[in-house]
Amino acid sequence: MIDEMVQPIIDKLNGSTKVLIVLPQQPGGDDLGAALALSGYLKKLGKEITIISPTTTSPRFNFLPGYQDIVRSIKLNRSFVIDVNTKQTTVEELSYSQEPDKVSIYLKPKQGEFSKEDVSFRSLGYAFDVVITLGVASPEHLGEFYNRTTELFFGTPVINIDHQAYNENFAQFNLVDLSASSCSEIVFDLMKKLAPVQIDQDTATNLLTGIIIETNSFQHTRTTPQAFSKASELIGLGARQQEIINALFKNKSLGLLKLWGRVLARLKQDPAIRLVHSVSALTDLEKSEASEEDIQQIIKEMMNQLSFARLFVFIREIDDLHSEIHSATTAPVSLSAMFAAFKPEVLGQTTRFIMPLGLNEAEGEILNILRAEMGKS
Structure with missing residues (x-):
């Protein structure tokens, strides 16, 4: 993992409070494991986390800690703001009335009058400080979810985490490591650089699940020595390896x-x-x-x-x-x-x-x- 890529991401996460983690359509175990691990870790740092999957997630992964927190939809309503210039005319009283088809706002000036030139309009940003995509090669791969939330991706800083060679590096912050065998490996490294917070058993289990799935239990040719090393470290941190094996490989239909x-x-x-x-x-x-x-x-x-x-x-x-x-x-x-x-x-x-x-x-x-x-x- 290149430090020049990581430090701006760390700075952005440290300065953010509300974080949206976006999964690809029909996310795999690595996507889910990395997302749930990152969510749990960021919550320990006082962040408010939302994880969304644009499509249903396989019940095969419902053993993962935090799986029940994944949502299928989010509200992205933005506040509409009416600004009134009070340099020349100050406000003595503000009131409003609401009817079935309109809202009327009344401003009573202390002196003089307000004019339409004093009024301007704007919309506040979305309710997230940063968006993190995991295993998403391109925003278009999010399908209808991206079509509905295009403004969110253009108006909010995006951190793109992936290990796929065909990732389009579409975000302001791209953490795409082709030498990693999984997103879970990348997230594990990011956590260790982000803050000195102890990785608990649930987080370790989520990360190990991602590595095991993406390497086919370390049998795939893309398995690297780093993958073995990280898996060993996660087991040392309390990852429940046998629970993962039982859930993934002993329950095929x-x-x-x-x-x-x-x-x-x-x-x-x-x-x-x-x-x-x-x-x-x-x-x-x-x-x-x-x-x-x-x-x-x-x-x-x-x-x-x-x-x-x-x-x-x-x-x-x-x-x-x-x-x-x-x-x-x-x-x-x-x-x-x-x-x-x-x-x-x-x-x-x-x-x-x-x-x-x-x-x-x-x-x-x-x-x-x-x-x-x-x-x-």
Whole structure:
């Protein structure tokens, strides 16, 4: 972590009271763990913290301390201010009346009269001193939440924390560390520089959860010696490792396990662009009895278990004329830009969209696009 990047962020956080932490759509365990850890730590420093997830969070992570504090919506009402210049005419009395369709404000001057030139209007800023995004490569990846709150992002200082190579460094303060294996690692380092406050067991558990998930329990190729070192330090601080393992790896649904077996049976790869992909017909989904959450989990399983690749694609059949594509990458490319023609939705590390093609045709089209685009890089 580069000190020149960190010190301005520390100064901004120290000077802030109300902090909004924004998660990506369908946040993963690293996003959640880092956000909850940072929230708990900042609360110890006397900050008021709000964590918002634009989409629902998986109940798989409800064991995380503070999980229940995550909200789905926030009120961003700003006060409308009417300023009256009193240099020439001072106020003796102020009153107002309210009717169903209007509010009237009355100013009685001590002497002289007020004119319309004495009156001006403005809006106060939003109720947050700073916004922190975690695991958000671009504000557009927040989907409808960003569309509704664009003024918040333009009018409030933003701290962008991420470890993804395709992060767009969109904020006033960018803490994007490509050498880190997870956002939780970055947040852990930030905490240690921010203030000499003891990291408690709950905070350590949240951070260790993020590291374990993002490194697939330290089996992924992106696992670094620093990740092992930080995990060891967090366990020393009281992180509940066995609780994490039980919650994450011993509770996979039968539907997910059945579907994952079918995905592996149909797995194909293109070594030239380090692509692995698989397809599932409607019959696969029906026989496995996989839930929607199980289907969303497949691309994450591919990334965790098939770490020799850098491009991951899972295609599910919707009907004879439509297929849903789930894609992800560890390469420094934007899949949302690559598949822009299909109006994709970015959900955490997954780029998802529907193609108006049957399963075989969709598979062929996706491969053509990826081979053409990755051949340029």
